[in-house]
Amino acid sequence: MTELPLFDDTDVDRVLCVVAHPDDMEYGGSAAVAKWTDEGKKVSYLLLTRGEAGIRDMSPEQVAPLRAAEQRRACTIVGVDDLEILDFPDGLVEPSHELRRAIARKIREFRPDTVMVTNFELKARWGLNHVDHRNAGIATADAIRDADNPWIFTELNDEGLEAWKAARLLINGAEPTHAVALTAEHVDRGVRSLEAHQIYLQALSDHPAPKDMIPSITTSGGELAGVDYALPVGVIDM
Numbered sequence: 001m002t003e004l005p006l007f008d009d010t011d012v013d014r015v016l017c018v019v020a021h022p023d024d025m026e027y028g029g030s031a032a033v034a035k036w037t038d039e040g041k042k043v044s045y046l047l048l049t050r051g052e053a054g055i056r057d058m059s060p061e062q063v064a065p066l067r068a069a070e071q072r073r074a075c076t077i078v079g080v081d082d083l084e085i086l087d088f089p090d091g092l093v094e095p096s097h098e099l100r101r102a103i104a105r106k107i108r109e110f111r112p113d114t115v116m117v118t119n120f121e122l123k124a125r126w127g128l129n130h131v132d133h134r135n136a137g138i139a140t141a142d143a144i145r146d147a148d149n150p151w152i153f154t155e156l157n158d159e160g161l162e163a164w165k166a167a168r169l170l171i172n173g174a175e176p177t178h179a180v181a182l183t184a185e186h187v188d189r190g191v192r193s194l195e196a197h198q199i200y201l202q203a204l205s206d207h208p209a210p211k212d213m214i215p216s217i218t219t220s221g222g223e224l225a226g227v228d229y230a231l232p233v234g235v236i237d238m
């Protein structure tokens with residue numbers, strides 16, 4: 001008996017993925033993105049920080065461009081060419097009005113029907129969730145509402161950006177309600193997109209190998225949904 005219903009993405013045309021850091025999309029999310037871009041859906045990534053504080057032995061000035069280049073490679077592998085990286089401070093992301101405005105601006109510009117984030121609970125699969133992940137997710141959830149309210153961030157109206165309502169929020173890594181069915185090829189591209197963060201991953205001595213990690217996430221997701229591979233996601237209709 002299957003437990004998780006498959007996520008019906010036939011009506012999904014435009015997906016905006018909002019995460020805190022370079023690499024955050026690559027823990028299963030990018031495998032689903034590979035599927036969607038294959039199907040002709042338009043996918044855009046908005047990164048809130050440059051991940052400049054992510055490598056202990058390298059300076060932020062060295063790390064920021066390096067991680068941006070690794071993210072661009074990761075995007076190419078899953079068919080994404082629309083990548084925007086903001087410069088909120090890595091490690092110090094707050095769910096501020098400024099951050100919500102920046103995300104709402106992107107939502108009004110790109111006009112997604114679907115917004116994807118990573119888990120913004122206190123706890124994550126691997127332990128205590130990162131503060132930037134918590135604040136990025138909560139700010140994005142709030143910014144979806146802001147983007148649809150013409151009386152919030154009225155300066156965006158002045159920029160010619162009209163209110164826009166995204167239909168749903170997908171949360172990767174949270175308590176799942178659905179599963180995005182994937183093929184082995186999507187999973188493989190998910191693996192390679194994580195491997196693209198080569199120097200970053202080398203600096204994390206205890207990081208599991210992408211070729212083990214992504215198949216593990218998507219195989220257990222598949223078992224819950226009665227298919228070979230799937231990404232479990234929490235879906236919230238807005």
Ligand SMILES: [Zn+2]
Binds near residue numbers: 021133
């Ligand atoms: Zn992160």
